[in-house]
Amino acid sequence: NAGVTQTPKFRILKIGQSMTLQCTQDMNHNYMYWYRQDPGMGLKLIYYSVGAGITDKGEVPNGYNVSRSTTEDFPLRLELAAPSQTSVYFCASSSPGQGAYEQYFGPGTRLTVT
C-alpha cells in the first residue's frame, strides 16, 4: 500500500496562474480531505468529500475547487493563484468503517505564489 500520495512535492506559481494538486489513495477510503498549513500554524480544512460525486466546503474554500469522480482521486484546483495561497497543502483520507475515523495524510505539496 502506498497510502496517500500527492504530486507535485513543490511548485512555484506566478500570480494569476492556475494549477491542480493531485491526491490519490489506495486504501479504498470513502472520505477524503484537503487542508492547508500556513507557517507555524495548524491545519485549516479547505474541502472534503464523503464519497465519489460528493464534495463539501470546509473552513477556507475560497479560491479553490475540487472534484471527486472516483474513490481514489481527489484533485484540488487553484484558479487565479494569489500570494495568500502560499502554503503547504495536505491531502488526507479516512474510512467510516474503521470506527475512530483516523485520518491518513499524504506528504504534502509546498506551494509558493509570487
Next chain:
Amino acid sequence: GDSVTQMEGPVTLSEEAFLTINCTYTATGYPSLFWYVQYPGEGLQLLLKATKADDKGSNKGFEATYRKETTSFHLEKGSVQVSDSAVYFCALSEFTGNQFYFGTGTSLTVIP
C-alpha cells in the same frame, strides 16, 4: 461548535526529561480523540488515539488518557529523546467522521 485547544509552544526539553503537552476539547457529542506528530518536512502521522472515556492511547512511549470529566487528552512521555523533536497536534472527530478539528500544534525540541 467543536474545537480543540492545546498548549502553546515552543517547548524545549533536555533528553530524558518528562513531557506533558496539554490538550482540552469542546464537543457536542462523544468524539474520538487523537494525537498526531509531524516531523520536519513531512506530513502528519497518527501517534495514538482513544475512542471513549477513560481509554488510554499509547505508542512509542507516549500516552494520553481520554478524560471526559475534564474534557482533556494530555500527551505524556516519561523520557524524551532527541528523535522526538517534532510538532504535535491534538485532534478530535465526531462519530460522523465528516470533519476533524485540529489544535494549533505544539513544537517540541529535545536537546542532548
